[in-house]
Amino acid sequence: MTFWTKSILALVLTGSAFLGLFAILELLGRKEKRFNPRTLRTIHRVNGYFFFVFYLFISYYCLKIMRGAGEELSARASLHGLLAVAAFFILCVKILILRSYRQYFSMVPTLGLGVFVLTLCTTATSAGYYFTMRGAGVVVPTVDSGEKLVRKGAEYFAKNCLDCHYVDRTQSKIGPGLKGLFERKTLPASGRPVTEENILEQLKNPVNVMPAYPDLTEEAFLALMAYLKNI
Numbered sequence: 253m254t255f256w257t258k259s260i261l262a263l264v265l266t267g268s269a270f271l272g273l274f275a276i277l278e279l280l281g282r283k284e285k286r287f288n289p290r291t292l293r294t295i296h297r298v299n300g301y302f303f304f305v306f307y308l309f310i311s312y313y314c315l316k317i318m319r320g321a322g323e324e325l326s327a328r329a330s331l332h333g334l335l336a337v338a339a340f341f342i343l344c345v346k347i348l349i350l351r352s353y354r355q356y357f358s359m360v361p362t363l364g365l366g367v368f369v370l371t372l373c374t375t376a377t378s379a380g381y382y383f384t385m386r387g388a389g390v391v392v393p394t395v396d397s398g399e400k401l402v403r404k405g406a407e408y409f410a411k412n413c414l415d416c417h418y419v420d421r422t423q424s425k426i427g428p429g430l431k432g433l434f435e436r437k438t439l440p441a442s443g444r445p446v447t448e449e450n451i452l453e454q455l456k457n458p459v460n461v462m463p464a465y466p467d468l469t470e471e472a473f474l475a476l477m478a479y480l481k482n483i
């Protein structure tokens with residue numbers, strides 16, 4: 253899944269959480285009704301079912317990605333997972349009370365608020381984090397396979413680039429040495445600023461004699477960037 257697919261999923265989930273909260277606040281929290289109460293109740297209920305199904309859908313993909321990461325999760329990813337699981341169980345209890353255990357109805361608004369807050373915390377610890385980093389110009393490889401990604405990048409580099417570039421020194425081999433590339437201000441050959449976009453440009457349209465990599469996948473590129481930031 254790309255960064256943008258994930259962002260859209262997170263936005264839809266957050267939007268649905270806000271819609272649910274808005275409908276119920278308007279229905280139960282406001283004295284002079286602005287909207288038809290029946291419509292508000294229907295919106296809250298239909299949106300609730302959508303939220304539940306969509307939540308399961310996203311969770312399925314998250315579990316798949318986590319399994320694929322193949323190693324211990326980072327602290328942030330663990331917190332993300334824990335918040336998501338907590339939100340889900342509170343939602344289940346809320347639905348159970350509404351459907352079968354009405355004696356506990358007075359707890360429902362509190363539980364609903366719990367689901368809302370936990371959902372926001374869940375997205376904040378994932379999408380929020382990636383958005384903040386993007387804002388700062390850093391593309392973070394998604395889902396905590398950081399280590400694995402660096403290793404993938406190293407493998408890709410060894411296969412495709414190492415013949416011409418040193419990574420442990422700045423002297424030239426056939427092309428310039430790339431040690432500490434991301435700590436420099438400018439790229440060694442073109443003098444352009446060191447950004448991922450400019451490196452991608454070099455890989456697609458090299459400034460001089462370096463071979464081009466037109467078939468480079470986004471995955472390989474992200475791995476390569478993760479690696480180059482670690483040399």
Ligand code: HEC
Binds near residue numbers: 427459463
């Ligand atoms: C056949 C040799 C060769 C291979 C293979 C090669 N490069 Fe280069 N690279 C060069 C040369 C020569 C330059 C100097 C600029 C030019 O010729 O385009 C260069 C320049 C660069 C620069 C600096 C660009 C700039 O704008 O200053 C980067 C970054 C780079 N290479 C990364 C890579 C990566 C990553 C790979 C592997 C995917 C790679 N190179 C594969 C020869 C190579």
